[in-house]
Amino acid sequence: MQSQQSAPPIRLPIATGAGTFIATYSASGLAELDFPAAPGTVGQTSAGPVPPEVFAWHDLTTRAVLAVLSGKPPALLPPLDLTQGTAFQQDVWRELQSIVAGQTRSYGQIAAALGRPKACRAVGSACAANPLPLLVPCHRVLAAGGRLGGFSGGLHWKRHLLQVEGA
């Protein structure tokens, strides 16, 4: 890369009934989505003008997040920038997006779908590194036997999301 940083990440808040999420956009699309942190902590949202592209992405992201929180699949998603993870992680995230709302799969199932049936633990690590919870439905991945595994940002989110989806 050149020494010039012409495209710094842009952070925008998403206000929902459950709190304010923070969406981070790169030059390629939505790069990260954070759960509401401390109450009142909106974080450093980007100052200055927001590029038209990002503004359009943020509109799609906002609607998608609100839809998922309501237990409905997002009708349209902004371009996702998943170039930060390893090849294995990107493979896992791509597999997660194929899970339909209301359906659940186990870490072992995801691992098997990737051709590594014994990589269940690695799949869990990949999910933990998922920068886009909700949009990449890591909350629909359970441990064997239908037990809840873990979840970044708190298990209560995972439980709530599964409940509204009827899973």
Next chain:
DNA sequence: TCCAATATTATGC
């Protein structure tokens, strides 16, 4: 290159 950690799973008690 080696070591330790992990959002798992299977087995044994």
Next chain:
DNA sequence: GCATAATATTGGA
């Protein structure tokens, strides 16, 4: 149910 071993992938020293 709880404890233990095994397995794949990652990140840091």
